[in-house]
Amino acid sequence: MTLNRRLAAKAARLLPEHKPPGSPGLILEAALKLFAERGYAAASVREIAAASGLKPATIYGHYPSKEHILAELCRVGHEEQNRSVRAAVLNSGADPRDQIVAYVRAHVGMHTSFPMLAVVANAELHVLSAELGAATFSLREQSERLLGEIIQRGLDRGVFHVPNAWLAVAAIGGMGLRVAYWYSPEYRLEPHEVADVYAEYALRILAVKTDPSAGL
Amino acid sequence: MTLNRRLAAKAARLLPEHKPPGSPGLILEAALKLFAERGYAAASVREIAAASGLKPATIYGHYPSKEHILAELCRVGHEEQNRSVRAAVLNSGADPRDQIVAYVRAHVGMHTSFPMLAVVANAELHVLSAELGAATFSLREQSERLLGEIIQRGLDRGVFHVPNAWLAVAAIGGMGLRVAYWYSPEYRLEPHEVADVYAEYALRILAVKTDPSAGL
DNA sequence: GTCTATATGAAGATAGAC
């Protein structure tokens, strides 16, 4: 028996447009839960089949391999994450401060709304081959580049003050990513409340003007 | 072939006092590298044996099971992390701002100095049984409680200004934890430089006084 | 302490009937 859960969330959630009808959708959802809770390598095709109400062989009528199921989950996870931060930033106006708030709210919101998808898409991505991971890697790079560009624009305009844009990307992205591990719908704060606080943290990280003689 | 690495670090590092002499130490170090790069479930005892220059059966002369090897790695990782943040805070004086700087520097420093150990101790902890994980869970809780107490003291003294102490613990802890995934000795910043920047970020998150009427 | 050899089970995946 294991004492500790890998993540707090208990239910697997997929956006309707990412869940195909019939057995493929059931398989995807069952795999999402198992991959999130136990990890890709520790979850077997037999377990995915049992959780889908199917026999193992039936899985292979819908997905060519277990790795293809993971690839699809990683892809839809990063797709939703990329779509949501891009839409948020496009709707936020030209001020880098507004853009950061929009980006972080969307980023954190995705991790509270789809914690299992976020955990699988991030923590299990490394097992994918170059071919099966290509779509996901591209989406991930786009999202990260967008955050970097917002921060760089804020630095160029003099509204942000950090010594190193990339470290700010890493810190802001990293704190958001971890939300998926501890957030669950039973948590006393609503998703938007967590997102608002993290957006404020990101602004604080970026927008505090420090004394240049202090060495930072 | 996999395109993406799970973490940037390429070498397994253990503190001398955590690496027993002879074969047990070789086994521990080989397992650390394999568990960090591929994950616990995807790394086999055969591979650990090969990387240690031993045969699989020899492993069981030193560790009762593969899970016991992981338990030992999780324990020493959390032990070093707990030891280092406690020592840092004890040496930092009574001001919560100094304590936060000391804590985050030590926390990030541990994740840059021992990235594989940090990744394994955090990402693979969930597979341990209650018995084998007990020592680690206790250390992890101590470290987290220490950070929470520093923040609460700063709030009580009016030097920190956040709406929710636990969210600050999660954000500051989370951004530090992620460092282990991207940092490697080839990175252009030295460990202490990364640690200093992250300590400044933590101070900014906590110590920015906002307008109370703004709702945060 | 280390080895060879092996027990035992479970893994991913396929063949072919219905």
Next chain:
DNA sequence: GTCTATCTTCATATAGAC
């Protein structure tokens, strides 16, 4: 589309010689 049955490989772990 789904099933039963099975192939093949690899997993953790053990027995017992040196």
